[in-house]
Amino acid sequence: MISYSHKDKELCLRIHEQLLKDGFNVWIDRDCLYGSTMAGIANAIENSECVLICMSNTYKESVYCQSEAHYAFERRCRVIPIILQPNYKPDGWLGIIFIRLYSDLPNCITQWTHDHVKLFLLQTGLGNTILPLCTRVDGQRLLQLYEMCLINSESMYQSLKFELSERHHTLLPIADYLSFLHETKLYLPSTSTNVKTARSSFLSSVTCNFM
Missing domain, CATH: 3.40.50.10140 (Toll/interleukin-1 receptor homology (TIR) domain)
Structure with missing residues (x-):
């Protein structure tokens, strides 16, 4: 074609x-x-x-x-x-x-620039849903978003869904949210396989706003 x-x-x-x-x-x-x-x-x-x-x-x-x-x-x-x-x-x-x-993505998410994040989300078919929420997000901040999602998955899904709907008039399918978590996990640094309990209380109180 x-x-x-x-x-x-x-x-x-x-x-x-x-x-x-x-x-x-x-x-x-x-x-x-x-x-x-x-x-x-x-x-x-x-x-x-x-x-x-x-x-x-x-x-x-x-x-x-x-x-x-x-x-x-x-x-x-x-x-x-x-x-x-x-x-x-x-x-x-x-x-x-x-x-x-x-271009190939660096193996570790913490090495990603803003352009790498865009590339990753486009490659994984999340360009219409997750990408609008991450327009100025580099690898470090994407990792933070991922960890926040692990700490309180349901609450973060609702927050992201609301932001996408209010700002971009687009729905966030649960399948895309789960795909984001699955695909991001493949690029985690070895020290981030588990989210530390001490950090969870802080992250759970952070307002989700990555714009």
């Missing part, structure tokens, strides 16, 4: 035609003949061996392209970037996508 901005249509159709000549079966949105376009795109992403993302400034500015790219990553599709503009360097949300393709 080719994901592209319609402002780059001429070049992307040439790429599509060349791939067809080379023997590849490549879906592009003009092939969507039945049903809604978004349904056709979602179906193409779900059934493609890989997704070609045609990166450009117009791609970055398109909310539809952003939805396609994020869905492809949440589905853990194989993504191949194509830079359409000379010397173009993806930034913003597209820059994060680009970093995901070529």
Whole structure:
């Protein structure tokens, strides 16, 4: 599948035609003949061996392209970037996508920067739920959030759910909350496998506000 901005249509159709000549079966949105376009795109992403993302400034500015790219990553599709503009360097949300393709997370959460946290949450499919709550959170603060969740899981779930609903008008499924705890655990430093009792009384009194 080719994901592209319609402002780059001429070049992307040439790429599509060349791939067809080379023997590849490549879906592009003009092939969507039945049903809604978004349904056709979602179906193409779900059934493609890989997704070609045609990166450009117009791609970055398109909310539809952003939805396609994020869905492809949440589905853990194989993504191949194509830079359409000379010397173009993806930034913003597209820059994060680009970093995901070529960067690995440090093994320990305490070494993570803000960008690593964003990368982690996008990779684990939590970009629409946990990420909005952690826009300025580095690895140390993410670890603190994780430990607070361990201390009082139900209370923290309700706090995060309320904040996400009030500030971002989005629901926090319990499955995403549990996924956050499970995925974060894989990157804990060896000294943080258990939360110390002495610390729990302090953390349980802290108001949850990571914005």
